[in-house]
Amino acid sequence: MIMRKRMMVTGMWCALVAAFLCLGATRAQAQSSLAVDIQGPGQAKMNLVQARPFAGGGQMTPAEKLQDLINKDLQFLPFLQIVPQSSVPGQVAGATADQIDFKPFGLAKIDVLVTANWTPGGNLGNVELRAFEVYSQKVLVGKGYDAVTDAQLPDIADRFCMELMQALTGQGGFFNSQIAFVKPSAGKGADIWTVRPTGRGLNRVTNYNELGMAVSPSWSFDGRRIVFTLIGSRGHYLGVWSGGGKPQVYTLPSTNVVSPHFLPDGQVAVSLTMHGKADIYLLNSAYQPGQPLVSGSGIEVSPTFAASGGAMAYVSDGTGSPNIYVTTVHGGAGRRVTTSGYNTNPSMSPDGKLIAFTKQLGGAQKVFVMDLATGQETQVTSGGGSDENPSFSPDGYFIAFSSTRSGQKKIFVTTRHGAPPVMIPTGDGAAYMPSWGPLAQ
Incomplete structure (x- = not known):
């Protein structure tokens, strides 16, 4: 089943609004026989093939671009293994179930x-996207988008992948969540950005440049708000951004x-x-x-709280080294939960059951996750460079962190199980x- 969405084009702004308002449709029927438990200790893998798109000559370029965008999105989902269609001798004569030989x-x-x-249609044309469960031949996700523009292709890819993740795991918020981070600016300054x-x-978000960090x-x-530290020439201040305009600064x-x-x-x-x-x-x-x-x-530094309320974690060096x-x-x-080493940067999972933090190993920092019920620590990052400042995603599955593994500090995403990190594009410069x-909301 295809849920069709009409995209009105009245300038870039309207196009983006249409992409978000019109593409947010209900998920298609998901089969209970195909699901993955992303929160459990095991990390199941599913094999996925993107068939070559069916498109006319004038539409093949945007069709291939959209396919590439979907592939890049799916690389963030470690429970999916992308398999090229060329490796499967399957017959795909069309985009609907009756045109596909599922047996191969x-x-x-x-x-x-x-x-x-x-x-054919307005702008680049109309596109229908479907994700089939091969075993049952049923549609997991079916979406249609009319009068597509080039500017809308990334949002279509994100929305489709969000629906697919929702169908397979019950959670799909990864693709429309946001991450705040720090990026160097002019001179010795630094500013807050989101992505x-x-x-x-x-x-x-901020525009202090050389006036502060x-x-x-x-x-x-x-x-609705972001709070941050502003380091100025005369001291530290508290900054509060409320979603628009200049942040308020408090002494x-x-x-x-x-x-x-x-x-x-x-x-x-x-x-x-x-x-x-x-x-x-x-x-x-009054922020006092x-x-x-x-x-x-x-x-005592670095407070972090569970979204469910009640629980709090922080860092203290009261026993000699930070824990x-x-x-x-x-x-x-407080109850000490790390037993040895140099431990900092805690981030509590939304349900309050896990803490991601950094531990110093051989002169570099690595990200660990602790299960508060058992006290078990699991190392989730490894390799070259130093990994710092972990932050749980809203679903408690993904973890963002900054790392020097690529040379310059950049932001990467892994999971609570330690999936191979994927870099988040944040433009030129460090992040x-x-x-x-x-x-x-």
């Missing part, structure tokens, strides 16, 4: 077959403003040096500190300190 694909252990059919995990929708961004749980009674983070209720916790050492404070509605949320014998502790959102005495935002 089944014998080749292909799980999903994707077809594309282009027909979708596929590298699209790159947007500059905006670092350590953190999203609010409703996705706090501390020479250090470190690792601000939103709580689920919209309040902000931040590490401040108020009485000779760094403690974690809860800020009031009250009593410490966490205060111990050491330096990860957990407590409640009300603060109080670091990722913070994964919630799904759009």
Whole structure:
């Protein structure tokens, strides 16, 4: 079954609006016989083939471009193994089930077959995309887009892949979520940017350039604000961006403003040096500190909270070297959960069951994930370079982190199981300190 969507073209802005409003259709019927548990300990693999698109001569170029965009999107999904059609002697005479001989694909252990059919229409034409479960020959996802423009092709790819991920896993928010991160700017400055995990929708949030360094961004749980540290020539400040215009900047009674983070209720916790050492404070509605949320014998930094409420993790060096502790959102005495080594940069999973953090190994940082119920630590990044600042995705499956594995600091995506990292395109220059935002409301 194909769900058709009409794309109106009245300039670039209207095209993009149409892409997002009109493409957000209901998912097609998904078969329970084909599903993958992305949250479980095992990482199942499904084989997927994209059949060569059916298109007229004038439509073959955009058809191949869309196919390439879908392939690039699917590379972010480690439970899918992309198999070239040339390796399967299957007969695909058309884009619908009655035109496909599924038997050779089944014998080749292909799980999903994707077809594309282009027909004449406005702009580049109309396209129908289908994803079939090979065993049952049923449609997992079926979408139609009319009067397609070149500018809409990336969004069509994202939307189709989001629907496919939703059909296979029950979760598809990866493709329309956003990541805030830090990018160097003019002089010695740095600014906050946002981007979708596929590298699209790159947007500059702050514009301080050489006037300061905006670092350590953190999203609010409703996705409407980003809080960050602004390092100016005379000290540290707290910055709050509310989705448009210039961020508000607040002066706090501390020479250090470190690792601000939103709580689920919209309040902000931040590490401040108020009485000779760094403690974690809860800020009031005017973004000013009250009593410490966490205060111990050491330096307390890097608060992080579960979206489900209740749980909090942070870093303390009260026992000599930095370690990860957990407590409640009300603060109080923390429980140490890492037992050895140099451990920093915690990120709590939305359900509060896992903590991603960095551990120093041989002079470099690597990302680990701890199961709080068992205390088991699992290393999820390896190889060259240093990996830092992990941040869980809203579904708790993916983890973004910054790494020097490619030379310059860039942002990569892995999973809670340690899938091979994929770099997020963020343009020229370095990119670091990722913070994964919630799904759009």
